[in-house]
Amino acid sequence: MSVDTRQTSARLNDDELRTLDAHWRAANYLSVGQIYLMANPLLTEPLRPEHVKPRLLGHWGTSPGLNLVYTHLNRVIRTRDLNALCVWGPGHGGPAVVANSWLEGSYTETYPDVTRDAAGMARLFKQFSFPGGVPSHVAPETPGSIHEGGELGYSLSHAYGAAYDNPDLLVACVIGDGEAETGPLAASWHSNKFLDPVHDGAVLPILHLNGYKIANPTVLARIPEPELDELLRGYGHDPIHVTGDDPAAVHRAMAEALDTALDRIADLQRAAREDGAGERPRWPVIVLRTPKGWTGPAQVDGLPVEGTWRSHQVPLAAVRDNPEHLRRLEAWLRSYRPEELFDEHGSPRLDVLAWIPDGTRRLGATPHANGGLLLRELPLPALETYAVEVDKPGATLHEPTGVLGQLLEDVMRSTAERRDFRLVGPDETASNRLQAVYGASGKAWQAQTLQVDEHLDRHGRVMEILSEHTCQGWLEGYLLTGRHGLFSCYEAFVHIVDSMVNQHIKWLRVTRRLPWRAPIASLNYLLTSHVWRQDHNGFSHQDPGFVDHILNKSPEAVRVYLPPDANTLLSVADHALRSRDYVNVIVAGKQPCFDWLTLDQARVHCARGxxxxxxxxxxxxxxxxxxxxxxxxxxxxxxxxxxxxxxxxxxxxxxxxxxxxxxxxxxxxxxxxxxxxxxxxxxxxxxxxxxxxxxxxxxxxxxxxxxxxxxxxxxxxxxxxxxxxxxxxxxxxxxxxxxxxxxxxxxxxxxxxxxxxxxxxxxxxxxxxxxxxxxxxxxxxxxxxxxxxxxxxx
Structure with a gap:
């Protein structure tokens, strides 16, 4: 479906259009102000060089598109009373999401010194990308975020992880067209084959095509639209296009696109939940095409900027030294007509706030983006039920991960009603001897099934896809929204997610210093099929270096355990599954192994380390x-x-x-x-x-x-x-x-x-x-x- 702005009919009335545009302009103004200004936030006097930051750090190009999405999500959340979360994928969208959080009031509630007035606006502007301030990404410090924008490729898998077992949640996910070129993002499109429309929420991808990365055009923005539609339909989505550069027309088209998409999602969920529909849904995706750096300077120094890669970061780079750049910056800021948007005290006017949702319905205040607020203790059974008998050391043998699998089966069973525990892995659950879990839950699967298939379950909570990136992203999104889980992987191939776990560890380290961020369940790895028993697969499967990688990271957030037998593995796993705000790496064998310690001895030994x-x-x-x-x-x-x-x-x-x-x-x-x-x-x-x-x-x-x-x-x-x-x-x-x-x-x-x-x-x-x-x-x-x-x- 195409909602081209040159053809769409109006569904917004004039007042709705005016207030939506006021909010969008206010967010754009605040975004530009964060990148450039350290004083004179309301332009109550002519702009002077000393009002501008000495170092201009930030990214304008993606901000107007993100502001548009935030503005229109506010409208549908308010009108439909939606429980919503948004994952902001573009790498440097920090100015936009911070601006919108400030407008809706969630930023001030989180940081009371950044008030919703002129003084608070001045603090908001100065702190951005400033020593002692906040990053240019959508970072842990940003209310409403579960996704670090510093590395690209993971937004969609995070969004699906957030939606799994959250049946009342809508997760919008803005995917930048640069990010869309990454391997992890490409694999993430298959997540819809694992989304249960009965027990899971909905993910609405919004592919934002503004045409450029840092210096080059983007692939998906340059292929013909029919070819892009074929790609998205092949992934199992029905595309809805919003295209244009006229603000009024784009507002109308975006409103219609969101209404269409949400109506379709509601119909699909109703069919599955009330009518028992069994076929895999085809979910909507919105393709939003707007110019990069939209509403910014059209040209600078004789070169085109708006709609090109030159708008990616700071379009006017010499504001302090070049009077013409300074003049252009002031004209750019005044083009948003700030006097219409903020009163004499600097507070947003009523038109700007007309579509702001109430309370925790606001994107910056949703508890799903502060998952520790929703986290419940995992009902772990007593280990004595699973412990192996050890009359004397080395007299018997067991498969350690096989013993752990029995415990995980009961964890899966005890969480069947509350649905807040998942086991993820790249097609290796049985290979890693954890197949006992199938007694409590099958493998999530929404695609075709054949008679020879085993353990596939439309409502399953064991998740297998041969993409370590996607497994990692799912589990991170699941944990960050207040649930528990375990990632089981061959030791040699967990390296595939090295850079992803880097970002999660950084996230945990920052959130430990944010008192408003409640602790979340730890990210737990079980690495097995390890180096010493990959003798059959050979050299390609032999690499124990993930431990080295992890121990290079923040000591406060990382733990590595090497249990030598079944009972020590039980003790370590019990500890890891109960822990908060860590990345726990457990390396354990799946082959028959001598039993050295009784359970009591194992507990004492593991506590001692x-x-x-x-x-x-x-x-x-x-x-x-x-x-x-x-x-x-x-x-x-x-x-x-x-x-x-x-x-x-x-x-x-x-x-x-x-x-x-x-x-x-x-x-x-x-x-x-x-x-x-x-x-x-x-x-x-x-x-x-x-x-x-x-x-x-x-x-x-x-x-x-x-x-x-x-x-x-x-x-x-x-x-x-x-x-x-x-x-x-x-x-x-x-x-x-x-x-x-x-x-x-x-x-x-x-x-x-x-x-x-x-x-x-x-x-x-x-x-x-x-x-x-x-x-x-x-x-x-x-x-x-x-x-x-x-x-x-x-």
């Missing part, structure tokens, strides 16, 4: 150990215990301490991370001067980086993944990376004073075992029997 496993070592408590064998991760833990057993057999006189680390941040100094150890604690655990041989799940240099300031760092030797991988046997993976039990024994002999000569024959036997392994697997294709059949007999 790192500790001595007295039953595994040989120290007698009368003196310091000769060596510390440390481990973090399930496979490294097994190799350390096997090495400890070899040492007990071959070198019983050597006093060995075994330390297991679950919470990797414990290795950091207490002043650098809330979970870090003091030097006193660290030296007590690892000693100050004895050799420490550390078997680590990931890249070994991370451990060195975390512990480099410790007294005993010179004695720390770390084994881990050295980017040596292939398709091979499980034990060959650790051998290739020098993490195997035989190498660890050799490391002890090489580092404990006096052993190099005294234990030369033992070292030789260890080397021979490695060579025997090498020859065995190339003949038999399996690991040595002494490895494959190994058990702990301590």
């Amino acid at each position: 790192a500790g001595v496993w007295e039953w595994a070592g040989t120290e007698d408590g009368t003196r310091e150990p000769d060596v510390v064998l440390a481990c973090a991760g399930d496979v490294p833990t097994q190799e350390v215990l096997a090495a400890a057993q070899l040492l007990r057999t071959h070198l019983p006189e050597v006093s060995v301490r075994v330390v297991n680390v679950v919470d990797i941040a414990r290795l950091m100094p207490s002043g650098e991370h809330p979970h870090g150890m003091s030097d006193f604690e660290y030296d007590g655990l690892f000693t100050a001067d004895k050799p420490v041989v550390f078997a680590y799940h990931g890249y070994p240099w991370l451990i060195h980086r975390l512990a480099y300031r410790r007294t005993g760092h010179a004695h720390l030797h770390v084994r881990g993944y050295k980017e040596i991988g292939t398709t091979t046997t499980p034990f060959d993976m650790v051998v290739r990376n020098d993490l195997d039990r035989y190498r660890l024994v050799m490391d002890v002999i090489d580092r404990v004073p006096g052993l190099a000569v005294r234990a030369a024959s033992v070292r030789q036997r260890m080397e021979d075992a490695r060579l025997r392994h090498h020859d065995w697997i190339r003949v038999h294709g399996t690991d040595l029997p002494e490895v494959a059949d190994w058990t702990w007999d301590g």
Whole structure:
């Protein structure tokens, strides 16, 4: 459907048009003022250079389009009493959304010193992109926002995440045409195949085509309209076009487009909820074409600006030094006729406020954009129901993620009525041994189904799409609007969302400093199918570096756990699912793994984060150990215990301490991370001067980086993944990376004073075992029997 402004018939009366235009002009005026001014906000005197900021930072180009959308969303929210949220995708739309929040009063309610008068307007202007002020993006500081505009591509997946399990919520999503070129956004269009019209809200995408990015035209703005329509229809949407540059005509067209779209959404929801319609809906999408930098300077210094890439940031860049630019800026500001929009005190006039919704219906005041206000405690069951029996360490084996899957099944079941927990992942739920959840909820799916399909469910809350970007965006939107969830992923491929989790961590760090932002449920990753058991898939599937990436980020917001068995995984997962405002990364195996600790022992050990496993070592408590064998991760833990057993057999006189680390941040100094150890604690655990041989799940240099300031760092030797991988046997993976039990024994002999000569024959036997392994697997294709059949007999 096209609502071309040159052809559409008027549906707004003159008073409605006048008040909508007044609001839009006021928002435009405030947007320009934020970019340029630090004084004289109402132009009560001629504009002078000292009224202008010395550094002009901000983005005008997208602002008038966003102001138009905000203005018209106000109208439909008010007339239809809608419960609405808007995700603002264009990267630098901060001036527009802040301006509208100030006009509706939600900004002043959040920041009482920025009053809705001339003094408050002056503060509003000066603080924008100013030291000690607010960013140019739609940032955490912006009321009504759940989406950081600093990186593009995630707006639509965030919008769908917000809509899932929010049946009464309309989520409008403004997608910039630059953002529309990104891979994550392109995949996000498929989210409508997972939107349940019965239990979920509606997402209304508004594709804003103003034609340009920073310096180049945009693809979707330059392809023929029929081709764009084919693309959008192929994604499952029916497009409604609003095109033009005449304000009155665009207002009328935008009002008609929104009314048409919302009527259609209401009809689709009614058909599904009341009539039992089962076919997948075709949801509307609005394509809004307006000039970039609309209503700004048409030309500057003889060059076209409005409608071109030159309006992207600051159209008049030399205002303080160029009198002509200063004159043009004042004329631009006065073109909005501010005296009609604000009274003598600087407060918005009644015409400007005519369409502002009431209370929490305002976009800047909706609790859905401050999800912690809506968050309820997750009903987690007692862990004793799922814990595995451990009569003695290493006597039994379980699949840790399989055990966790049973707990998640009951979490899914206990939230069936309230619908505020989702499990997301890229087509790997069963592969990651979490398939027990299907007993409580199938997989969300609105597309075609066949008889051979399993567990597909129109109302399901397990979400699988082979796009890590989309999974991440869904879960972020879900959490930011007050719900809970877990992201399960192959360890090697979670790197795909590196930049997305960066933005979420930054968001959490900022919101912790905003008292009005209520804490939200943590973003929880379960990384499995990990590096040491991707022997069948090979080198492409072997990468444990996400932990390194996470531990580079804000210490107050990130946590990394490496539980070594099923019961420790239960304890860690229970803690993570209860936590708030963190990114928790849990790395756990899905293959059968030895059970080392009872549930009570696991709880104590996980609370401690790192500790001595007295039953595994040989120290007698009368003196310091000769060596510390440390481990973090399930496979490294097994190799350390096997090495400890070899040492007990071959070198019983050597006093060995075994330390297991679950919470990797414990290795950091207490002043650098809330979970870090003091030097006193660290030296007590690892000693100050004895050799420490550390078997680590990931890249070994991370451990060195975390512990480099410790007294005993010179004695720390770390084994881990050295980017040596292939398709091979499980034990060959650790051998290739020098993490195997035989190498660890050799490391002890090489580092404990006096052993190099005294234990030369033992070292030789260890080397021979490695060579025997090498020859065995190339003949038999399996690991040595002494490895494959190994058990702990301590």
